Amino acid sequence: MTQVSMTVNGGAVVADVEPRTLLADFLRGEMQLTGTHLGCEQGVCGACTVVLDGRIQRSCITFAADCDGADVTTIEGFDDDPTMEELREAFSEHHALQCGFCTPGMLTTARDIVLRLGDIDERALREELSGNLCRCTGYVGIVAAIKKVATGRSPTSRPRWHRSSSGSRAQGCRLRRLRRQVPPSRGRRLQPWQLQSVDPRAARQSRNGCR
């Protein structure tokens, strides 16, 4: 057991956790914050997305023991957040949820996109969202809702700690799998646009390596 102290949704928490306990299990189990959902536990679907020290993070592949001193916000912690309120309203208006299972993760990522990047075009928005999977909606309502909240908004001056969400990384990995079926360049290298037809980020990521 390791002792960790962290702030969860504004409250101080001290707990003993096993080294193998994942942040998601800690939040859902010990803290009974079950709004953080587990869709895959493989770091791919984004249902477990929480905000950790200001950045969005997959809690299913984060060890609780690594979060000593961290500030964690889950969906339950956004009840009074004004941006989240706008997103909730827009999600409902645009039918951006059906079963609701992906919704907490989607909202958490959406809030990050809107705050970090402000008004971006649909293509960029879809890319930023690409680390969150929804099986119900086809993303139509989700994209429309985020667009609505993002429209006319400028990026906040928060520190630019990363270019892409952790989520997009996983999506990059997924698509790299698809791309593996692409033949090794026969005398000529793949052109960037050939990759762009699926996901431009994947090209970068396959260069940088997924892990």
Add this chain to the structure above:
Amino acid sequence: MSGDGAVAEGIGARARRKEDARHLRGRGRFVGDIHMPGLREVAFLRSPMAHAKILSKTRSPDHALDIFFSEDLVGVAPIVTRSSIPGYKVSQYPVLATDKVRFVGEPVAMCVARNRAIAEDLIEQVEVGYDELPAIASCAGGRRENSELLHPEWGDNLFLETFFDSGVDQIIASAPISVELEMSCARQTMHPMEGKGVLAWWDDRADQLVVHTSTQVPHLIRAGLAECLGIAQAQIRVAPPDVGGGFGYKCLLQPEEVAVAWLAATFKKPFRWTEDRREHLVAGANARQHEYHIKAYADAQGRLLALDAEVSVDTGAYSVWPFTACLEAAQAGGNLPGPYHLAAYRCRTYSVATNKPPFAPYRGVARPGVCFAMEQVIDAIAQKVGREAWEVRRDNLVPASAMPYTNITNKHYDSGDYPEALVAAKNMIGLEAFRAGPRRDDKGRYLGIGFASFTEQSAHGTKVFASWGLPLVPGFDQAHVKLTPDGALEVAAGIHTIGQGLETTLAQIAHEQTRVPLKHIRVTLGDTAMTPFSTGAYASRGIVMSGGAVSRAAEVVAGRIKSIAAHLLQVEPAAVGFAEGRIFAANASVSYEDVGRAWYLRPDQLPETVNTAGLEATEGYKPDVDTGVFSYATHAVRLAVDAETGLVEILDYAIVEDCGRMVNPMIVEGQTYGGAAQGIGTALFEESPYDDNAQPLASTLLDYILPGPTELPSFRIDHRETLSPYSAHGIKGVGEGGAIAPPAAIVNAINDALSPLNAAVRQVPASPRRIRDAIRRARPSQAVAPEAGVAR
């Protein structure tokens, strides 16, 4: 807008969903979210082999109470699904494997601990000795002479073989043209984002087993559990919490459900199993895998004359309960003629037992495969006769003037204008302008447009299910409606909400009848202790069946509200009407609360002749003609294919659909988009491959690609609203339709794009490799692609 708010909240309104509020704050409650004192978590040891005899099972003696084998499950019967179809072979699906395993992922032992991680650790304390047998990894393998038998007592590996022939030989002999195609769809996994989960406990006070399971069919699960556990149905309460998507995966009784219920019934404590994604990918790969060999005959204009088809379904090791192992093939054979007029049809189907997870009815059931096959046939005929595919399609579609129309497989198409939807989709996608433009874009990619038209038989009725030989045949769905003392409305129905928005749409229907404001209508679903019977949420039946039942019950209650209100207003019942959330007679009015109060608290105010059944009613419903009501649509897609890499980009996607009266157009669109997204997954990305030993090759979401936001287009949609003459309010179902057409439309578009290369893809997913292979195959002879199917 009328003053009573009917348009804003009743049938036809884009009402916001009641279920949103809890989910938007992370307050939804799924099986995995339930906290209960003393709850123990369950993990299953699953077979690593596709086909093997079990020689031994051992656990260390100190684990007799936390590790369980089938021998420990005393009194538990295997899952057995009988069918009334002659020749159907019954499988015994053990809850935990007994002497043999038949697919990778089959549960062999059950481990219990205070959390899932420790339960998984326990799995390592179990030793199972296997003697591996040859595995059946394909339909062909299963049908080969002398192949290994999954169920030796059967004598072969066929659940069922069916044959239908309306008499085609003469027509075939004289048909001017013919095409022959071989096509196949990969095995898939359904992937609701919430996996399956079940929590069971014993309620001592009620002396009842309480089961919180992630299911589409709570009332059926009660029946199934009773059968397997030997407990009376009255002693079982199935109370499903929020369900994170179903898509068919959750309309079955699963062995894990029985096992966990047995634990609770035996030890009188709470137990839970939550499926993880890897379990889902391995043990839940259970859908879509069809093979088609079709010969089609037509006249010189491309008008269909006859269809001669053979369909094989890679059915997996056991039959699921209650939908049987032959539902898929039965639907495939019955739906292949699609929305077309066809005079002669022959079809043979094989439901082959293989060493894979048991086949289950995934959104659309056989129809995505059937549509994929049939729509390629239409395009191949068009190519053969040198006409545009949409024209040949139009000429073959059942025209509006023929409605209602009974087709060759006895499907009764109730209403609609199929050709009009096709033409509208063609115009939306801009076919003429496209044909006038270049065949390749500035990046050198090949461009194409493809169409797919289909019907979606929804709310199939008693006769239809009976003809499929199901052991449980759905009939009437029921609903209960009640006005509370303070004037709100409570609606209860046994169907369950799985994301399709029934808490909202059923309330809209109740509002339509009673005009009680939507915000004062509360809908309770699924819990067998609190709702009247429904067979459940599947086969696009919810809004038609439960909607019809709610409509009826609400109508009855509305009549009773009116008669009490009339008495309070001292007028005849006929003189009162609902408006502005009150009950009016001329200018005088009373509130719903006044009526509620009179019945419950001030009976002295009631008329002498008041109906003593009070302000509540339970009504059952099924449509007058219960052969199903048929929604239909045409999907049109424009895309680009990179011949070098095989990558496909969808450039535009247009849908023209008609599901009768739309209760909530926003939800109709959501269902359609969501279905189409899954269909695009089928078309381009999703595949659960198996090797020759029937070992699954996809066990993470990195191997199995679910479509994400970057892979999907911004769909465009247009509605038609042809009412069904048979159902309440003219409503038809819409849950599955979106998923049916995309594989067909996309493959047709890819093949349109590749037509300058004479290449054609006949398999989904149309992965980069398959596309490149098709191009490579076409290259040697630039004339006719060898497997392209149109050669004859």
